[in-house]
Amino acid sequence: MRLGSAQGRWVLATTILGSGMAFLDGSIVSLALPAVDDDLTAGVAGLQWVVNGYTLALAGLILIGGSLGDRLGRRTVYVTGVVVFAAASIACAAAPTIEVLIAARIVQGVGGALLTPGSLALLSAAFEGDDRGRAIGLWSGMSGITMAIGPLVGGWLVEHVDWRAIFWINVPLAVAVVVMAIRHVPESRGDQGRQDVVGAVLTAAGLAALTYGLVIESWVWSLVGVGVLVVFVVHQAMTPHALVPLVLFTDRVFTAANLCTFAIYGALAASGFLLVLQLQYVAGFSPVQAGLSSIPATIIMLLFSSRAGALGTRIGPKLPMTIGPVVAAAGLVLWLPIDGSTRFVTGVLPGAIVFGVGLTILVAPLTTAVLAAVPGERVGIASGINNAVARTASLLAVAAIPPIAGIAGADFADPAVFGPGFRVGTWICIGMLLVAGALAALLVTTRTAPTDA
Numbered sequence: 001m002r003l004g005s006a007q008g009r010w011v012l013a014t015t016i017l018g019s020g021m022a023f024l025d026g027s028i029v030s031l032a033l034p035a036v037d038d039d040l041t042a043g044v045a046g047l048q049w050v051v052n053g054y055t056l057a058l059a060g061l062i063l064i065g066g067s068l069g070d071r072l073g074r075r076t077v078y079v080t081g082v083v084v085f086a087a088a089s090i091a092c093a094a095a096p097t098i099e100v101l102i103a104a105r106i107v108q109g110v111g112g113a114l115l116t117p118g119s120l121a122l123l124s125a126a127f128e129g130d131d132r133g134r135a136i137g138l139w140s141g142m143s144g145i146t147m148a149i150g151p152l153v154g155g156w157l158v159e160h161v162d163w164r165a166i167f168w169i170n171v172p173l174a175v176a177v178v179v180m181a182i183r184h185v186p187e188s189r190g191d192q193g194r195q196d197v198v199g200a201v202l203t204a205a206g207l208a209a210l211t212y213g214l215v216i217e218s219w220v221w222s223l224v225g226v227g228v229l230v231v232f233v234v235h236q237a238m239t240p241h242a243l244v245p246l247v248l249f250t251d252r253v254f255t256a257a258n259l260c261t262f263a264i265y266g267a268l269a270a271s272g273f274l275l276v277l278q279l280q281y282v283a284g285f286s287p288v289q290a291g292l293s294s295i296p297a298t299i300i301m302l303l304f305s306s307r308a309g310a311l312g313t314r315i316g317p318k319l320p321m322t323i324g325p326v327v328a329a330a331g332l333v334l335w336l337p338i339d340g341s342t343r344f345v346t347g348v349l350p351g352a353i354v355f356g357v358g359l360t361i362l363v364a365p366l367t368t369a370v371l372a373a374v375p376g377e378r379v380g381i382a383s384g385i386n387n388a389v390a391r392t393a394s395l396l397a398v399a400a401i402p403p404i405a406g407i408a409g410a411d412f413a414d415p416a417v418f419g420p421g422f423r424v425g426t427w428i429c430i431g432m433l434l435v436a437g438a439l440a441a442l443l444v445t446t447r448t449a450p451t452d453a
Contacts, residue, residue: 003131012139014180019120025166028166030272031287034281043412050102055269056204056207058116059391060207061200062116066118069117069121074187074188074189075188078118079181081113081114083174085115088108088110092105124371132368137308152292156288159288196239199236202232210224210399211399212225213225214396253372253445254370257369257370258370261389262390264432266394266397268394269395274407274426278418281414293344296352300357305360306364309364312368317440318444318445324365324366325434326358328355328357331351334351338422407421
């Protein structure tokens with residue numbers, strides 16, 4: 001179909017709203033962490049698990065989500081994920097303890113694992129050529145509408161209602177997505193082979209053990225996790241129904257794009273986690289004020305991501321993927337001086353603008369590069385792999401960087417503890433972004449057309 005047709009616009013709107021719901025949840029939950037800590041006495045480890053419980057399920061199951069979409073129908077799996085996500089959001093809102101909240105967040109991650117790869121797979125199946133690049137660019141930017149509204153609405157709810165109210169926002173969004181998908185989105189399928197259940201168990205178990213080890217700073221659990229993940233890779237090489245078809249990584253662009261994704265999204269997740277807490281614990285910002293830090297980047301992406309996607313389609317992904325991470329790293333450098341005397345306009349806004357420019361340059365071309373590197377019938381699993389890489393990076397970065405930076409213990413919220421830890425953690429994120437830019441410069445080619453393999 002054509003992007004400018006009525007049905008094309010409905011498909012785009014449905015995928016944007018569904019994925020935007022997941023993005024919205026992530027930005028709001030980060031703002032609510034101090035309130036959650038006050039209400040449920042979570043501690044820094046509890047706050048990490050509120051974020052990581054969701055990300056763990058998402059990273060561990062997103063490959064199955066992409067594969068199920070190819071086999072059972074991308075629209076069917078997408079709608080199922082939206083329903084599960086909404087039901088888990090209700091459970092989050094009613095959670096009486098931190099343990100119940102974490103459990104509900106894990107179920108949310110299951111829903112996210114079903115809907116996230118489906119959104120891009122539906123777009124890639126519906127459009128081709130320039131329309132596909134434009135659609136992905138619009139998806140990247142327009143998903144930011146909910147992200148732009150989220151911090152303000154979520155911050156207001158945390159301040160004036162209750163942190164639990166932030167999860168109710170997902171319910172009306174989910175209802176709208178389900179109705180739109182059923183009425184306007186055509187079903188599509190891809191590779192319908194058998195499911196690699198053993199692979200799914202191994203990857204989920206390995207990530208869980210590794211994440212647990214990083215959070216509690218246990219080398220034993222961390223090594224167990226690494227060992228299980230090594231077994232997972234060996235299993236993928238031996239099974240004829242691999243969850244992660246290793247043959248995809250024989251494509252240089254696909255491999256390079258996923259390496260860049262790991263470094264970029266790890267840095268984004270950890271820097272976002274640290275920033276909203278630094279602004280509240282150290283700078284004394286309210287949740288609404290802290291939420292404003294993400295608005296400039298979101299607006300810039302909303303206005304220019306479509307053009308960035310189209311440009312990446314014309315010139316290839318190499319240049320945007322090289323320049324974008326470096327510009328984003330410069331934005332993080334501008335945030336390093338944030339302290340108790342910081343004001344939004346002078347201390348937060350400049351970094352937010354530069355950071356947003358960097359993200360706009362790189363996100364759509366990165367996604368386009370991943371999907372263009374595989375044949376059309378494998379876009380579901382390719383999207384799933386790339387999303388799994390991004391979520392795994394987010395999971396491990398949020399688990400590992402705070403304790404490495406010295407943010408731990410019962411007094412973690414003390415400005416004297418959190419402030420220095422924020423700066424150390426942010427420098428680590430800056431380094432990760434620079435590594436991503438270097439990888440793109442060395443490994444990514446200028447190819448823009450899908451392979452025929």
